Amino acid sequence: MSDTTESPETVAETETIPTGDQQPHPADVIAALQAEIAGLKDQALRALAEAENTRRRAERDREDASKYAVSSFARDLLSVADNLRRALDAVPPSEDETVKALVTGVEATERELLAVFDRRGLTRIEPMGQTFDPNFHEAVFEVPNTGQPTGTVVQVLQVGYRIHDRLLRPAMVGVAKGDAGAQVNTSA
Incomplete structure (x- = not known):
């Protein structure tokens, strides 16, 4: 009879x-x-x-998605900014009021586009005179005997851009190349 009055816990303990x-x-x-x-x-x-x-990883991923969501769209707009700058650089000085008005309008458009870039975390990489950094620059050619130290950016073909802390597009640059004697002395 005692078996029928035992609770399931007591049975489990005895087993x-x-x-x-x-x-x-x-x-x-x-x-x-x-x-x-x-x-x-x-x-x-x-x-x-x-x-x-x-939880932390999901939060970081959410922040990154929010921060970098515009990356591909911004990359597409970089050519627009480049072309606005090329258009302004190509216009010769003129006293014609129509040309002046056109230049003023293109300058205002470029300023507004750059302001939008700034609000979205895009910053220009303008490396002229800096030491070549493969993390931010793409060397397109070398310029011999420029009077600059070897590895110095002496020409910028296309400015680069970063979005927050990530590279969006490297700057395309020409880099100073020292003469053969200078290279031998620095490597010894």
Whole structure:
């Protein structure tokens, strides 16, 4: 009759305790349970840490998506900015009022486009006179004997752009190349 009045927990406890001559010592049972508790605590802490890492990663991905979502659109607009600058550079000085008005309008358009770039985190890379940096510049040619140190940007064919902290387009540049004697001295 006592079997019918036992709760399921009591039945489970009696099933886990071995019967017979070899009863586990209570200290051994306590040690085993403490080890199991420690293992479960460790698993719980690892699960919490993983959940926190996942949350942080998702937040960072969301911020990056928001920050860099306009990258491909901005890259397409760079040629528009380049062409506006080329148009302004190609116009000869003129006293004709029509030409002056046209130049003023193109300058205003370029200023507005650059202001939009600035608001969206796009910054120009204008490397003239700087040391060549392959992370931000693309060397298109070398210019020998310029009087500048080897590796200095001496001509900019196309300005580069960054969006926030990422490179959007490298600047296309010409780089100074020292004479053969200067190169031998610097490498020795």
